[in-house]
Amino acid sequence: MAVLMDFSIPLIWFSESVLCVIILAVIRRVVLLTVVTLLLSACAASSTSTEEPATAHYSIQNVGSDTMVNLALAWAEAFQDEHPDTRIAVTGGGSGTGFAALINGTIDIANASRQIKKEEIDRAEANKITPVEHVVARDAIAVIVHPSNSVERLTLAQISDIYTGKITNWKLVGGEDRPIVLLSRESNSGTHVFFLEQVIRLGDSKSKALFAPDTLLLPSSEGIMAETQQNPNAIGYDGLGYVTPAVKKIAVARDAKGPFVLPGIESVNNKTYPIARDLYMYTVGRPTGQIAKYLEWITNPAGQKIVAELGFVPIDSSK
Amino acid sequence: MTNKPARRKTHHIGEVVAETLIRTSGLSTIAFILLIFAFLAREGVPAFFEVKASVLFGTRWYPTEGFFGLWPLILGSILVTVGAAVLAVPTGLLAAVFVAEVSPRWLREIVKPVIEVLAGIPSVVLGFLGMLMLSPLVRQVFNAPTGLTAFSGSLVLAYMALPTIISVAEDALDSVPRAYRDAALALGATRWQTIWRVTVPAARSGILTAMMLGIGRAIGETMAVMMVTGNAARMPLTLDSLMRPVRTMTATIAAEMGEVAQGSTHFHVLFAVGIILFVITFLVNLAASLAIFQQARRAERLLS
Numbered sequence: 001m002a003v004l005m006d007f008s009i010p011l012i013w014f015s016e017s018v019l020c021v022i023i024l025a026v027i028r029r030v031v032l033l034t035v036v037t038l039l040l041s042a043c044a045a046s047s048t049s050t051e052e053p054a055t056a057h058y059s060i061q062n063v064g065s066d067t068m069v070n071l072a073l074a075w076a077e078a079f080q081d082e083h084p085d086t087r088i089a090v091t092g093g094g095s096g097t098g099f100a101a102l103i104n105g106t107i108d109i110a111n112a113s114r115q116i117k118k119e120e121i122d123r124a125e126a127n128k129i130t131p132v133e134h135v136v137a138r139d140a141i142a143v144i145v146h147p148s149n150s151v152e153r154l155t156l157a158q159i160s161d162i163y164t165g166k167i168t169n170w171k172l173v174g175g176e177d178r179p180i181v182l183l184s185r186e187s188n189s190g191t192h193v194f195f196l197e198q199v200i201r202l203g204d205s206k207s208k209a210l211f212a213p214d215t216l217l218l219p220s221s222e223g224i225m226a227e228t229q230q231n232p233n234a235i236g237y238d239g240l241g242y243v244t245p246a247v248k249k250i251a252v253a254r255d256a257k258g259p260f261v262l263p264g265i266e267s268v269n270n271k272t273y274p275i276a277r278d279l280y281m282y283t284v285g286r287p288t289g290q291i292a293k294y295l296e297w298i299t300n301p302a303g304q305k306i307v308a309e310l311g312f313v314p315i316d317s318s319k
Numbered sequence: 320m321t322n323k324p325a326r327r328k329t330h331h332i333g334e335v336v337a338e339t340l341i342r343t344s345g346l347s348t349i350a351f352i353l354l355i356f357a358f359l360a361r362e363g364v365p366a367f368f369e370v371k372a373s374v375l376f377g378t379r380w381y382p383t384e385g386f387f388g389l390w391p392l393i394l395g396s397i398l399v400t401v402g403a404a405v406l407a408v409p410t411g412l413l414a415a416v417f418v419a420e421v422s423p424r425w426l427r428e429i430v431k432p433v434i435e436v437l438a439g440i441p442s443v444v445l446g447f448l449g450m451l452m453l454s455p456l457v458r459q460v461f462n463a464p465t466g467l468t469a470f471s472g473s474l475v476l477a478y479m480a481l482p483t484i485i486s487v488a489e490d491a492l493d494s495v496p497r498a499y500r501d502a503a504l505a506l507g508a509t510r511w512q513t514i515w516r517v518t519v520p521a522a523r524s525g526i527l528t529a530m531m532l533g534i535g536r537a538i539g540e541t542m543a544v545m546m547v548t549g550n551a552a553r554m555p556l557t558l559d560s561l562m563r564p565v566r567t568m569t570a571t572i573a574a575e576m577g578e579v580a581q582g583s584t585h586f587h588v589l590f591a592v593g594i595i596l597f598v599i600t601f602l603v604n605l606a607a608s609l610a611i612f613q614q615a616r617r618a619e620r621l622l623s
Contacts (some may be wrong), residue, residue: 081515095578104581123580129474179464186550186574208379213391216467216549216564219574223450223546230455 010104016059058086058290064098065190066221066226066238068279070138072111075298082297088292095190102282103127108291111281113139113190113239130285137279137299138313140240141191141199143250144224146232150173153251153260154275157203162235163200165212170233182215183224183236193235195276196285237275240264241311279312320577337359355569359597363590370584375591380566382554383574384584387467391552392592395469395565396538396557396599399548402473403480403537407437410477410486415529419492431489440484446546454547463562467549470561475543480533487532491525492518524611531607538600545570605620 002022062072069092069180076088098110099117103124116124116131124131143159151173154162161167163182168230171177185192218224221242228236228247236247240263245251251260254274287295298301304314336565342541370387377388418430453474457590461470472492495518503513519526549564552571557563 089586093577100577100580120580123583139554181465187381188577193383208384208501210384210386213379214551214564216465216551217566218550219545219600220466226451227454227465227467231465233456 016304017127036205058083060088060109060291060294061107062084062088062109062111062281063091063093063101063107064109065094065113066093067068067113067139067191068111068184070241071279071307071310071312074310075303076300078302078306079294079297083290083293086294088294094188095193097186099131099282102131103129105284106130108284109295112195112282113216113277113278113282116282122256125136131282132284132286134283134295134299135278136279136281136295136306137307137315138268139279140268140313141195141233141237141275141277142240142243142263143237143252144228144243144247145235145250145274146230147246147248148227148232149175149248153253155253155256156199157255159252160200160202160209160269161254163195163211164209165214176228178233180235181233182212183227183233183234184211184215184217185221185224185238186217186219191237197276199237199275218317221222226266239312243311265313266307276313280317281286334407340472342510355475356401359590359594362587363594366584366587366591369587372388375588378554380571383590387584387588388552389592389595391590392566392571392597393567393595394555395548396567396569396596398560398565398566399472399476400534400538401505402561403476404467404530404534406473406477407480407484407533407537410531411419411481411533412488412526414481414485414504415488415492415526416514418518419489419517431486434482434485438486438498442540442543443481443546444545445475445479448546449543452483457562461562465549465564467547467564467621468562469548469555469565472565473561475547476537476540479543480537481539483536484529487529488522491529491543494525495521521540523614527607527611534603535600538596539571541573545573550574568592 015080062076064072069090072090076090080086080088091237094231095110095112095114098112099120102110103120105127107306110131114135121131143154149170152169154173156253158167158173162173162180165182167173168180170180184195187193196205196211199206200211201209216227218227221238224236224238225244225247228234229244251262252274253260257270259313261267261272261274263275265272268276281295281298282297283291286292299315307314321370367388374385374387375389377386378390379386379388380391403524414434418427418434422430449471450467454468454471456466457463457468457471457474458466499517499521500513503517504510544567548567548570550566550570553563555561555565557564557609572592575585576589579589
């Protein structure tokens with residue numbers, strides 16, 4: 001009898017990890033179907049109810065970059081205060097997650113801290129979706145270390161050598177005799193991809209350099225901050241808006257001649273800080289209706305004021 | 320068989336309905352597991368055709384650039400799970416023996432519910448504690464470069480597996496008939512001899528189940544592991560690997576599933592990782608079931 005009982009165990013073992021993935025996949029499919037049906041019915045509804053726009057309710061699904069999630073939430077809240085008829089649902093997950101959802105047709109706006117890749121455009125077009133890019137803010141990526149670390153400044157080449165595993169001890173870049181622990185976001189993060197292309201590969205599109213296999217891939221910005229705060233060996237990077245005062249920012253230069261610059265709104269605007277990027281929102285085709293209104297509001301002073309408040313860099317002043 | 324249902328239908332329609340319901344829900348378990356396996360195979364098997372075997376069984380995992388080496392993930396999972404088992408099985412077993420056989424009644428009434436409460440702590444909470452409190456401690460005590468290591472993962476998993484191991488093993492020990500102990504004591508055995516030579520061996524199959532359930536929780540655990548092991552896809556082959564970060568199969572699936580497009584090579588490889596996880600757990604489980612089966616047969620021979 002005991003033997004018979006024990007054969008039921010595989011199901012229990014099996015449940016957590018694999019089942020989770022399957023359920024996710026199934027849910028994704030179901031969500032896709034539901035959203036498509038909802039969109040269709042919404043289209044039908046909007047074409048019939050044009051006479052009473054005052055009572056209409058707009059719902060915008062906004063998914064993507066974790067770097068931008070706080071910014072997107074702040075925008076959504078402020079916009080909803082001004083337009084009570086609009087509901088904006090914001091979710092993080094990473095730029096790749098946002099693009100995947102955009103390609104699968106489940107959302108209206110994808111937030112991204114990197115540009116869409118060629119393969120992603122191809123896959124979107126296979127699904128009859130044309131992603132349209134909008135620059136909504138700018139951001140600096142700060143390279144951070146433990147406050148007790150004596151290293152103050154690094155060149156891009158040094159950071160690249162550190163992250164590819166060529167330099168493994170702090171004493172080689174002017175610090176103490178300590179091993180270097182590399183921290184990075186997961187590969188679905190736009191910050192990860194941007195850092196790989198612009199810092200590790202130094203902007204060279206032919207370079208095949210990769211993160212060293214020893215790189216710790218942490219699932220969140222908070223994880224990177226927590227580890228950098230308590231580990232004197234650590235080096236990490238993250239969007240400026242997420243860097244807490246408990247870690248030390250490194251002054252970065254394009255090459256050994258300098259100048260070495262700390263990240264900040266001013267150094268991003270005058271282009272002296274080398275690791276800066278645009279932040280994007282992608283829509284399904286040219287935005288219309290409430291989505292167009294929302295994006296216009298974001299790029300106007302009202303939206304850009306929030307950008308500066310959250311530690312990012314507004315787009316208008318960067319021109 | 321043919322006329323039985325007809326007779327029941329006339330007398331006990333409710334009984335037939337209940338019986339069908341129970342049978343359907345019982346059989347549906349089997350149907351579900353078959354469907355899961357079919358789904359896994361459909362999504363995962365293409366990976367073995369799309370990716371060259373030399374790449375798939377390489378040592379570098381960097382899927383966004385086409386490196387699909389599974390070895391670091393497989394070895395990472397095995398290292399963390401074995402570490403957790405080594406920590407949790409002896410301690411869990413000893414704790415169960417203490418609760419079931421040694422502790423006074425009043426203490427047992429306190430310890431048992433507390434252990435069961437432990438089992439209910441969400442894994443994210445344990446992962447969070449592990450990340451903020453355990454990992455700095457591990458780094459300082461073992462002088463490791465970082466505290467986010469395979470060992471921290473094993474510690475958290477061992478902690479998660481313990482309540483399961485203790486309460487199932489304790490139930491097994493508890494269900495050993497009183498007569499066994501009385502007989503041993505009557506033959507002049509001491510209390511310890513009774514526990515280690517009679518009670519524990521008699522509860523062996525239940526204890527083995529407890530261990531398997533505990534380890535099963537460990538190998539399938541995702542969230543806490545993802546938060547404390549550092550997720551670096553390196554090959555854990557050197558002696559100090561226990562004190563270095565690793566990336567497990569479950570953490571990889573959880574971290575990357577949200578990002579991939581359906582039908583891409585990366586998507587299929589993640590399902591292939593799921594298949595490998597399934598095969599490993601199935602083999603371990605089969606081995607344990609066979610061990611129990613043989614013990615049961617031996618016990619029957621002894622009794623007859």
